[in-house]
Amino acid sequence: MLIRGGTVITMTGPEAVYPDGVVAVEDGVIRYAGPRSGAPSEVLAPGWAGREIDATGRLVLPGLVNTHTHAAMVLLRGYADDMRLMEWLQTKIWPVEAALTPEDIYWGTALAAAESLLAGVTTFNDMYIFEEEAARAVEALGIRAVLCRGIIGSGPDFQSRVEEARALLERWHGGAGGRITTLLAPHAPYTVPPAELETIAGLAADWGVGIHIHLAETRDEIEILRKQYGKSPFEIAHEAGLTRHLVVAAHCVHATDRDIELFAQAPGGGVAHCPVSNLKLACGVAPILKWKAAGVSVGLGTDGAASANQLSLWGEMRLMALLQKNASGDPAAFTAYDAVYAATAGGAAVLGLQDRIGTLEPGKRADIILVNTSRPSLTPVHDPFSTLAYSTNPGDVETVLVDGRVVVEEGRLVTGDLAEIVAKAREQARALLARAAAARG
Numbered sequence: 001m002l003i004r005g006g007t008v009i010t011m012t013g014p015e016a017v018y019p020d021g022v023v024a025v026e027d028g029v030i031r032y033a034g035p036r037s038g039a040p041s042e043v044l045a046p047g048w049a050g051r052e053i054d055a056t057g058r059l060v061l062p063g064l065v066n067t068h069t070h071a072a073m074v075l076l077r078g079y080a081d082d083m084r085l086m087e088w089l090q091t092k093i094w095p096v097e098a099a100l101t102p103e104d105i106y107w108g109t110a111l112a113a114a115e116s117l118l119a120g121v122t123t124f125n126d127m128y129i130f131e132e133e134a135a136r137a138v139e140a141l142g143i144r145a146v147l148c149r150g151i152i153g154s155g156p157d158f159q160s161r162v163e164e165a166r167a168l169l170e171r172w173h174g175g176a177g178g179r180i181t182t183l184l185a186p187h188a189p190y191t192v193p194p195a196e197l198e199t200i201a202g203l204a205a206d207w208g209v210g211i212h213i214h215l216a217e218t219r220d221e222i223e224i225l226r227k228q229y230g231k232s233p234f235e236i237a238h239e240a241g242l243t244r245h246l247v248v249a250a251h252c253v254h255a256t257d258r259d260i261e262l263f264a265q266a267p268g269g270g271v272a273h274c275p276v277s278n279l280k281l282a283c284g285v286a287p288i289l290k291w292k293a294a295g296v297s298v299g300l301g302t303d304g305a306a307s308a309n310q311l312s313l314w315g316e317m318r319l320m321a322l323l324q325k326n327a328s329g330d331p332a333a334f335t336a337y338d339a340v341y342a343a344t345a346g347g348a349a350v351l352g353l354q355d356r357i358g359t360l361e362p363g364k365r366a367d368i369i370l371v372n373t374s375r376p377s378l379t380p381v382h383d384p385f386s387t388l389a390y391s392t393n394p395g396d397v398e399t400v401l402v403d404g405r406v407v408v409e410e411g412r413l414v415t416g417d418l419a420e421i422v423a424k425a426r427e428q429a430r431a432l433l434a435r436a437a438a439a440r441g
């Protein structure tokens, strides 16, 4: 396949912007991405490409990477807003989640995958339950995902969740043509005791996978852990051995310099920054400039749609930039390029997938999106990073490729029946809330 005529943005640096660029894709892999003048002559020869996409007037860039979500929570979108995190979890979310069925997870994840792809998000990192159903939805919809069985508690509950994580790993790690991978996902230090976190660290070594966890989301959490263990979430995670592995840590809002130093020792992973969710729950602003200065990779996440309400990263990019400018008192401290980087290459690095995705470079999987800049709100384009970070919305994404396969074309999902997915998800959500209400009596 040959994508030609558009402005190719490889995300290998702020200067790597090529008007009249070319991307050549062979067997799902990028063979060339850059200026037409530098393209190997054979890819431009008539007949080389089985298919050509005319990208004139489009920005061509890597697919966006959502580094933290709970995909099937889209079923609870708008169900309970405007509450404190602990109260929201305990009185609203956990009781309904107890009534979730595998079918809910399938249709919820299918809806999340459809919403994500239509918004240009080609990879998401999920933490939830019945993840084998999530895997089936990911396989069907053609998106890329890191799927993690969320693990909480201790004793037999902990054990059975670990066994589900093991089954997921055995069945789906490297599945769907390599689009699915998995991580071990202890929910957080306030829901998984230190001894169990240590067990997880041992399993990560045995299984050869990294960790996905929530860390330092709220001040309440910091206080709870300080009272119970006399330590910060980062100290607990570090002492349990988690930082010997790749760690994807969602939120990281409240961190001391010492916390950042400890976490920076992890051999991979980074911060999954979820600015919309953090502001919605009044958690505070993550010190992203400090994390970056410590050499920690930073990506963007939406968190679940029950808190963030949507799975698009465009609003997250915008908000990330605005927050860091204001937190530092310096509009130049965090740029449009920095925001687009976090949503692409930064996110790929956080998930440990930097060798596969995140930039348009030869040898990487062809996860590519085209943004149509002929829309009024994107006109004119003086600086493509400004257009992407500050002006683009999900509806401006026109074409999406995952592994070189077109999954969205002219703004329409081609890998699933969107009307059916929406109808099924709506019905599952209705039935779920009815079951939860019945269980409450």
Ligand SMILES: [Zn+2]
Residues within 6 Å of the ligand: 068, 069, 070, 214, 250, 303, 304
């Ligand atoms: Zn979360």
